[in-house]
Amino acid sequence: MINLICELSQYFIMLFMILYTVKCFSALSVTDEKKRKKKTNKQIGYVFVIHFFCYLVLYLRTEDVNILVFYLAQILVAVLYMLIFHGIYKESSALLSNNTAFLLLVGYTMLTRLDFSLAVKQFVLATIGLVLTSFFPYIMTKTKNLRDHAVLFGVLGIVALLSVFVPGLGQEIYGSRNWIHLGPLSLQPMEFVKILFVLFVAGTLAKANTLKDLMINAIISAIFMGVLVLEKDLGAAVIFYLTYVCMVYLATSRPIFLIGGIALGVGAVLCGYMLFKDSLFSHVMVRVAAWQDPFANIDGSGYQVAQSLFAIGTGGYLGTGLMRGLPEVIPVAESDFIFSAICEELGVIFGLTLILVIVSIFISFVNVSMKCRDPFYKYVSFGFSVIYIVQSLLNLGGVTKFIPSTGVTLPLISYGVSSVLSTLVIFAVIQGIYVVTTREAIKNEKDRERARNFLEQANAAISAEE
Amino acid sequence: MPQSQQKSEDIAERIRNKIASEEEFLRREEEKEANNRRKNRPVVVITYLMVAVFMCLVVYIIYFMQMKAEVTIANSRNVRQDTFADRVVRGSVITSDGEVIAETVVDENGNEKRHYPYGNMFAHAVGYDTHGRSGLELSGNFYMLRSHTNIVEKITKGLKDEKQRGDNIVTTLDKRLQETAYNALGYANGAVVAIEPSTGRILCMVSKPDFDPNDIENVWEYLHTEEGEKSSVLLNRATQGMYAPGSTFKVVTLLAYLREHPNDASNYDYTCYGEDDYANVEISCAGGYAHGEVSLESSLAYSCNTSFANIGMTLDKAGYKKTAEDFLINKDLPYDGEYYKSHFDIDASSKDTEIPQTAIGQGETRITPLQNAIIMCSIANGGELMKPYLIDGVESANGTKIKTMKPKSAGSLIQPSEAKELTEYMKSVCDYGTAAWYFSDTSYDVAGKTGTAEYDNEGSCNSWFAGFSNPEHPDLVVSVIVEDSDENGINATGVARQLFDTYYAGQ
Known part of the structure; x- marks a missing residue:
């Protein structure tokens, strides 16, 4: 009987996941605010249904009461978050907050399955993060001086990145020196520095008028990239670089910066490979080899990707069902390789729709940037959009052997203190920009309405006079 | 009323100004909007690019699931199978x-x-x-x-x-062929493989000594006894038994010679006195029998050792090695089960003294029965080797077909003309040569090569046969090894004969 309930739940999860994804895109495409509200309200329902069935299966398979308590705690936080947040910020994007909740809940589900204590840790941290970041939109409507400290952000960012080289603080993990230890917390400074980096680039680009300004901006950005390469954190270097190129392209509107930037990036990687393939890039080479044929060295460098492909393939389109696969065999399944664990147990169809949801989140981010007229906010929201999507691509592509694995997290789903907090900041800042822009747009619309009414009446009066 | 006129004109003026400023405001708003749209072009471009990349990712994942997943997850290292x-x-x-x-x-x-x-x-x-x-x-x-x-x-x-x-x-696997091979080997140790050369389907695979898989617990216990340790019952001799190829290797030597003599191979002649010296290595024919004057064809048919040692001495060592490796000796085999790689140690730097023995399949060369079957499969199939396989398909417990494995080519090992030529030479073996006695009264023709490989200096030897039936349209490749044939009196060619008989009896 339990088997049957679990199997049926699996189909419900998949069905509502598809419905949720459809709503993500249809909510993006409607312009009418009321219709969108209707769609996003339905989405909330779908999230809770998916979440309910996931935890039902988890409970039935483990019969662990703690899981029920944890489930209720999550529901409580999610409901409070949605109610309070939308209560305070009438103009906020429901789509965005729905997606935030959705990604977090999917992450909690998979973490509960993999390691209950990690799930609780993630939940506590993310809840603190949600509370703290809910003030962001408020702060952003009150002050505009964030943009005046762009250079400070740049310097801070570089210093934070360099912190991993401080003996006793920094640590090398999986071949990259990109972790620091602060008491009980292990952090990846890169996760926070990417926020500072975008603020720095956006601030300086918004003010840049001459080629000289652009050059200074480029030099400081190059320092960021240089430090990341020294940390041997190639994934982060790629994220920073692509974000930078895209932001410059937006600020200048010149396609040459995009094409040239990408060409330069490819050239730099090739040169780096030629010059340093045995030293700085040796662990990159290992990952490239593991990408080309993970099964050739299945006991060594290929192990992770091979296990990931086993998981995805064995789970199949429909998945084994929660608790019925072996995702724990994949090294760091709770973090970088969580997508493989999701595919194995919830199914590749779930995985594919999750990818579509991620794409829809990116499009909703980009929409914010397009609506925004203020250059600084426009650049910031665009930069964050690119960071989000490139990081997702590196993660999803890496675990599916689409591209070499670079060891970055899947935002809001993977376990990771730095990753979750920094992603929440990014989501909140974009939400803030959305609120600011919407308020401005509403005010503008009122002004225009008033002007139009006035002109109409005047014209009517004139024609009556004649 | 100039005052009121003045006043109304003031109002009119103010209204005009107001109209102008509102119009200006709307115009500026529209301009800003247009500016913003222009400014958004890069955002749109990047969005399309990213969406395109993600679509590639989605298509890739579906491709992986459709085309690659089955093979990937069937990997024996995938521990999920056990769950x-x-x-x-x-x-x-x-x-x-x-x-x-x-x-x-x-x-x-x-x-x-x-x-x-x-x-x-x-x-x-x-x-x-x-x-x-x-x-x-x-x-x-x-x-x-x-x-x-x-x-x-x-x-x-x-x-x-x-x-x-x-x-x-x-x-x-075909139960009748398996049974025939199993009984034909009798108490002898050895192995039999039979493969359909046009598809690569393995029709029988027998290895002795054997064990009862129903009783695997006791087999493991037995393997830990002193006697059991030496018995190697679990070793599948068909794919893992490493034997000196004996005279069956003359086929490889012959091809190396034919490649060096594309036009004048038929001119080859040699007089066999039963024994001879090459590079100070003494080579003698079976039983010291003198074959007299032999051509290339009769050298193979009679399995004349001195003649083949003579041929071997003329070969370019690098070319010899290449010919052996073309037949996948020293190489990984296109076979999914457990097997050992055969090896051939001659290369350009080898000493002449190694050649005479190697040319007649003694020396250091070691091959498996599967390897010999693969050589024969490629010759029988015009040079193209079909990957040998054991699983024809999968069906559900209700009997519905789930999956049918298709024959796969493993590439051409040798040229079609070479395959044809070798077939002609090997026919002579069964027509009037060493295997003729076994196949004199059959309804089918056979092309093949016998072998007797000595493995110590006391005359103990293993008996080989590798060949195929119906050389015009080869039906079945058979590779047989019988250990200690001098003691048990079971000849590999006799075993092969029984297999062919069973095969055609059922047709």
């Missing part, structure tokens, strides 16, 4: 003629036991499933642990919390 055993009763192995050769029997208490109805007969080919896995139990493990029964059965069993019935694998 399926909790939900599925392992399926059976069925021969191509419908005999069950491995099945799982479930008693009333739900205890499962693997049962092998034919015991020792299929031991190495089917393998075992406890204390690790081997043979088909290993390579077909994944298929047998999946269930494709109909949905009604699935739901009923699901409701009762019963295990689903796993899929069965249908092997290429």
